[in-house]
Amino acid sequence: MKAETGLVLALDVTDGERGLELVDAVWDHVDALKVNYPLILSQGLGFLDELPRPSIADLKVADVPNTNRLICGQVNSRVDGLIAHAFTGEQSLKSCVRNFDGEVYAVVDMTHAGAETFFGANRGELLDAAVSAGVDGVVAPATRPRSIEYVKERTDLAVLAPGVGAQGGRLEETVGAGADFVIVGRAIYDAPEPAEAAEELSRRTSELLQEDAGSGPE
Numbered sequence: 719m720k721a722e723t724g725l726v727l728a729l730d731v732t733d734g735e736r737g738l739e740l741v742d743a744v745w746d747h748v749d750a751l752k753v754n755y756p757l758i759l760s761q762g763l764g765f766l767d768e769l770p771r772p773s774i775a776d777l778k779v780a781d782v783p784n785t786n787r788l789i790c791g792q793v794n795s796r797v798d799g800l801i802a803h804a805f806t807g808e809q810s811l812k813s814c815v816r817n818f819d820g821e822v823y824a825v826v827d828m829t830h831a832g833a834e835t836f837f838g839a840n841r842g843e844l845l846d847a848a849v850s851a852g853v854d855g856v857v858a859p860a861t862r863p864r865s866i867e868y869v870k871e872r873t874d875l876a877v878l879a880p881g882v883g884a885q886g887g888r889l890e891e892t893v894g895a896g897a898d899f900v901i902v903g904r905a906i907y908d909a910p911e912p913a914e915a916a917e918e919l920s921r922r923t924s925e926l927l928q929e930d931a932g933s934g935p936e
C-alpha cells in the first residue's frame with residue numbers, strides 16, 4: 719500500500735453511485751480504500767473492479783484453511799489487500815497469506831465495547847498467530863491505543879487502526895501509539911463536505927506520522 723497520507727477510507731455505503739462519487743471526491747487525500755460487506759453484498763463482487771487501487775477487501779476472513787483459500791480466489795486480482803481474523807489460528811491465516819496475491823492484514827483486537835472480553839484476554843495468542851502466519855500487518859483499535867502499543871512493542875508489523883472519529887478514537891493518540899494507517903469511514907462520508915473532511919484528516923495524519931518518525935529513540 720502506498721504510504722503518503724496514512725489515511726484509508728472505509729467505504730461503508732450501500733449505494734454504488736454514492737460510493738463512486740465519494741471515491742472521486744476524496745481519492746487524492748487517501749492512500750487506499752477499504753471495502754466491507756455492506757458495499758460488496760449490495761453491489762456484488764464485480765463492483766470491486768470499478769474502484770481505484772489500491773483497495774482492501776475487509777472480508778474478515780475467518781474459516782478453515784480450505785475455505786479461506788477459496789475466498790482468496792474470489793478476490794485475487796480485484797483488490798490489493800485482504801483482512802482476515804487472527805482468532806481462527808495460524809493455519810487458517812497462513813492459508814490467506816499463501817493464497818491471496820496481495821497483503822494480508824490480521825485482526826488482533828477490535829474497537830467496540832465488549833471486544834475486550836475475548837480479544838483483550840487473548841492478545842498474546844492472537845498476535846503470535848499473526849506473526850507465525852507471516853501476515854503483512856494487523857488491524858488494531860484506535861479506541862484502545864494501548865492495544866496498538868502492544869503490537870508495536872512486540873512486532874514490526876504495520877498497524878491499520880479503525881475507530882477514529884465516529885467511534886471516539888483520537889487521531890493524535892492513535893498515531894502516537896504507533897499506528898501506520900488510520901481507517902476512517904463515517905467521519906469522512908457522513909461529513910457535510912467529505913472532500914474537505916478527508917483533506918483535513920489526511921493533512922493531520924501525515925503531519926503526525928512525520929512527527930512520530932522524527933521522534934525515534936535518542
Ligand code: BMP
Nearest residue numbers: 728754827828829880884885902903904
Ligand atoms: P467508522 O470510521 O465509520 O467507524 O468505520 C470504521 C470501519 O472499520 C468500518 O468499516 C468497520 O467495519 C471497520 N472496523 C472497525 O470499526 N473496528 C474494528 O475493530 C475492525 C474494523 O474492521
